[in-house]
Amino acid sequence: MRIVVLGGGTAGWMAANLFATAWPQARVSVIESPEIGIIGVGEGSTPQLKAFFDRIGLAERDWMPRANATYKTGIAFHGWSERSGCESYFHPFPSDLDLHTNDAFFSHCAARRGGVDFVAHPDRFYLPARLAAEARGPHPAEDFPFEISYGYHFDAYLVGAVLRDHAVARGVAHLPLKVTEVRVSAEGQVAALVTEDRQAIKADLFVDSSGFRSVIAQEALGVKFRPFADNLFNDSAVVMPTPRAGQAIAPQTRATALSAGWCWAIPLTNRTGNGYVYSSRYIDAAAAEAELRAHLGLGPDDPPARHLKMKVGRVENSWTANCLTVGLSQGFIEPLEATALHIVQATVEGFIAAYEAGGFTPKHRDDFNARTNARYEGIRDYIVCHYRVNRRTDTQYWRDNAANQAASDTLRRLLHFWYTGADLAAEIDRLGLNRYYSAVSWHCLLAGYGVFPDRIEPRGQGFDMARIDAMLAKSARHFAPHHEQLAALER
Numbered sequence: 001m002r003i004v005v006l007g008g009g010t011a012g013w014m015a016a017n018l019f020a021t022a023w024p025q026a027r028v029s030v031i032e033s034p035e036i037g038i039i040g041v042g043e044g045s046t047p048q049l050k051a052f053f054d055r056i057g058l059a060e061r062d063w064m065p066r067a068n069a070t071y072k073t074g075i076a077f078h079g080w081s082e083r084s085g086c087e088s089y090f091h092p093f094p095s096d097l098d099l100h101t102n103d104a105f106f107s108h109c110a111a112r113r114g115g116v117d118f119v120a121h122p123d124r125f126y127l128p129a130r131l132a133a134e135a136r137g138p139h140p141a142e143d144f145p146f147e148i149s150y151g152y153h154f155d156a157y158l159v160g161a162v163l164r165d166h167a168v169a170r171g172v173a174h175l176p177l178k179v180t181e182v183r184v185s186a187e188g189q190v191a192a193l194v195t196e197d198r199q200a201i202k203a204d205l206f207v208d209s210s211g212f213r214s215v216i217a218q219e220a221l222g223v224k225f226r227p228f229a230d231n232l233f234n235d236s237a238v239v240m241p242t243p244r245a246g247q248a249i250a251p252q253t254r255a256t257a258l259s260a261g262w263c264w265a266i267p268l269t270n271r272t273g274n275g276y277v278y279s280s281r282y283i284d285a286a287a288a289e290a291e292l293r294a295h296l297g298l299g300p301d302d303p304p305a306r307h308l309k310m311k312v313g314r315v316e317n318s319w320t321a322n323c324l325t326v327g328l329s330q331g332f333i334e335p336l337e338a339t340a341l342h343i344v345q346a347t348v349e350g351f352i353a354a355y356e357a358g359g360f361t362p363k364h365r366d367d368f369n370a371r372t373n374a375r376y377e378g379i380r381d382y383i384v385c386h387y388r389v390n391r392r393t394d395t396q397y398w399r400d401n402a403a404n405q406a407a408s409d410t411l412r413r414l415l416h417f418w419y420t421g422a423d424l425a426a427e428i429d430r431l432g433l434n435r436y437y438s439a440v441s442w443h444c445l446l447a448g449y450g451v452f453p454d455r456i457e458p459r460g461q462g463f464d465m466a467r468i469d470a471m472l473a474k475s476a477r478h479f480a481p482h483h484e485q486l487a488a489l490e491r
Contacts, residue, residue, distance in 0.1 A: 001026045001360070004201055006179060006193060006216060007209035008032035010156055011327025011344045013163035015207050016172045017056045018348045029173040030164075031193065031201065043266045043273045044072055044253045044338035045151040047093050052345050056166065061489045063162045068268040069154040070486060071138050071251040073128035075337070079257035081391035081449040089121065089448025090252070091337075092128035094440045097146040097475060101125045102440065104463035106425060109443050112452045113421045117459040120452070122444040124465060130476045135248040137485030144478040151338065153253065153266045153273075175201075182220035189321045190216060206323045212311045214329040223320050225331075227313035230406040231384045233282075233397070234261050234334050237308045238289045239275035242296060244268070251482050255336060257390075258291055259283065260397040264335065269486060277310075277334050282397040310334065314376040317369040319362075324351050331376055336386060339379050347372055378436030381411040382445075389415070389451050418446055 003019050003026050005012045016030050053063065063069070074092040081087065092098070105125040112120040123129040128148070131138065138150035168174050181194035192200040193216075208216035217223040229235070244267065254265040261278030276292040283291070289305050314331030318324060326344050333339060350371060354364040388407060392398035407415075410431065417424045425439035 001205065002203040003028045003205045003207065004193065004203035005030040005207040005209055007211060007327070007329070008160060008164060008174075009209065009211075009327065010160045010163065010341060012207070012209035013160055013167055014052065014341065014344050015209060015324075015326050015348045016167045017163055017170075018052075018345070018352065019207075020167060020170045020172050021056050022352045024170075027173075028167075028171075029175055029201070029203075030167070031175045031177050031179060031195070032164075033178040034176045035178060043156050043268070044153050044264075044335070046338055046342045047149045047151050048342045048345055049152055050150070052341075058162070058166055063159070064152070064154070064486075064489050065269075066162050067154040067158040068270045069152050069159075070249055070267050070269060071482060072151040072153050072253060073131050073138055073148070073251045075253045075255055076132065076250075077255050077257075077448065079392070080255075080262075080386065082393065083391045083450035085121065086391065086448060086450030089444065090123050090126070090129035090132060091441065091444050091448070092122070092126040093149040093151060094126065094438065095128070095146060095149045097148070098126050098128075098440070100471070101468055104468060105447075106439075106443060108462055109447050110421065111462060112447070112456070113418065115453045115456050117456040118462045119465050120447045122448050125468065126440075126444075127472050127475055130472050131479055132250050132252040134476055135250045135482050136476060136479040137251060137482040139479070139485050141478045141480075144475070146475075148479075150251070153268055155268060179215065182216050184220055188221070190220070190323050204322065208323055208325045208329040209327045211328045212332070214315070214325065216323050217315060217320060217325040217329055221320050221323060223325070224316040225311070225313055226316060227311075228333070228380055229312065231387075231404060232312050232334065232380070233279040233387075233401065234277050235310050235312060236280045236285065236288070237275050237277045237310060238285065238292055238305050239273070239308065240292070240296075240298075240303050240305045241271045241273055242298070242303065244271050249482050249486070253338065256295070257392060257398075258295060259395045260288070260291075262336070263292055263295060277336070279397060282395070314373065316373075318347055318372045319351060319354075319365050319368055324348075333376070333379055333383055336383050337379070343375065343379070346375060375436060377408065377410075378433055381408055381414075382437045382441070384408075384411060385415070385442075385445060389446065389449055391449055391451075414442065418442075418451065 005016050008030055016028050019028050074090050076090050078088040108118040108120045111118040138148040177195040179193045180196050183191040185191045190206045192202045194200050249267045256263050260282035263276040266273040276288055278288045285307050318330050326347055354368040358364040387401035390402055417427050428439045
């Protein structure tokens with residue numbers, strides 16, 4: 001089978017590696033124009049990326065140093081709530097150890113939702129938050145009986161290069177060409193990609209990883225795009241790196257709310273990646289850049305800023321005719337939870353499974369598209385919830401987000417369960433939403449913001465927080481400092 005991927009970057013080379021791994025007899029090619037760079041809006045991942053590297057056979061020491069990568073145990077949110085005691089919270093990547101504190105957290109949340117003054121801030125219950133606070137890496141000592149779930153931070157340009165080299169070494173063809181035409185047959189199939197030098201490149205399967213333009217799917221095949229602008233206001237970003245000032249590298253992304261959006265701080269071994277994701281309806285590009293510079297304590301010119309526009313939403317179908325869309329061609333949800341590469345991975349792996357199950361025919365295409373769309377909607381709902389329940393009142397942007405009624409029925413139902421004290425975890429399980437975000441994630445978000453009744457009663461008898469604190473403190477001692485675990489990758 002001939003597979004042609006249009007567009008390299010992290011998404012295109014991820015797809016090529018997955019196809020080459022699953023179908024080693026396939027002839028996989030990547031057409032990558034030397035004139036087009038990687039957008040690189042986000043430089044973080046979810047824990048699923050580790051499974052990707054394991055699947056394609058790349059050990060951490062083989063790629064992390066090359067990409068200036070660091071570990072990530074979760075995301076620290078700052079300034080999303082004005083409620084006392086909830087000015088910040090940590091969204092952990094839960095692991096097996098956290099099952100021992102999970103019941104306590106859920107129980108305390110339930111009591112607090114009922115108006116009882118129990119400790120219900122997520123940072124007190126989960127080990128990843130403590131590891132981040134103490135700048136410890138996610139790999140435990142050999143005598144520690146639990147594995148820890150974690151993601152990565154990395155330079156997107158360098159990861160793309162690592163994946164390209166790995167794919168080429170496995171027989172994937174790298175074609176540095178510029179495509180000028182997509183030929184579509186009378187039956188609606190992609191017949192060939194025509195390059196600038198008039199080569200007609202044919203394939204059985206085409207993968208569109210051409211960025212926001214979506215050259216094959218949207219431009220040539222006419223696949224419709226469904227925007228999410230009615231409940232995700234952000235459409236722009238300004239990004240700039242800063243040197244790392246020698247402080248300890250915390251294994252966390254930092255997401256700080258600003259006047260018309262939020263900014264990320266992502267620690268790499270050589271620098272910190274910074275960016276402000278905002279809505280152009282509430283602030284213009286120059287003001288957003290000035291606000292980011294002030295937040296970072298930078299002058300007006302150094303370092304230079306890069307401005308980006310974001311096309312937030314998804315295509316109507318990710319698999320159309322003989323074309324699969326991935327990456328920005330397929331859709332984009334702002335990088336608040338670093339889901340971009342996870343969606344690429346899930347899309348390609350889901351396609352491979354569906355195509356094989358259907359005897360390498362489109363038999364399961366509709367089911368695949370429905371599942372992929374449901375994943376986008378599930379992630380979208382979780383991101384929207386960050387804005388819908390925000391506890392800020394200082395700017396019109398935040399007030400409008402909190403008052404926005406453009407929410408899915410699913411999100412409305414989950415919030416109803418939370419506000420009424422019903423069993424949110426059971427409902428998430430019943431709806432199958434834990435395929436996207438677990439009950440732990442939803443509880444951490446809502447409890448971290450302090451979405452509880454204003455009037456509370458004196459504290460009742462809950463779990464012994466001193467014992468939980470002691471267990472997490474003792475557990476954390478089994479993890480070496482983050483910088484030591486990164487240095488070990490170089491040896």
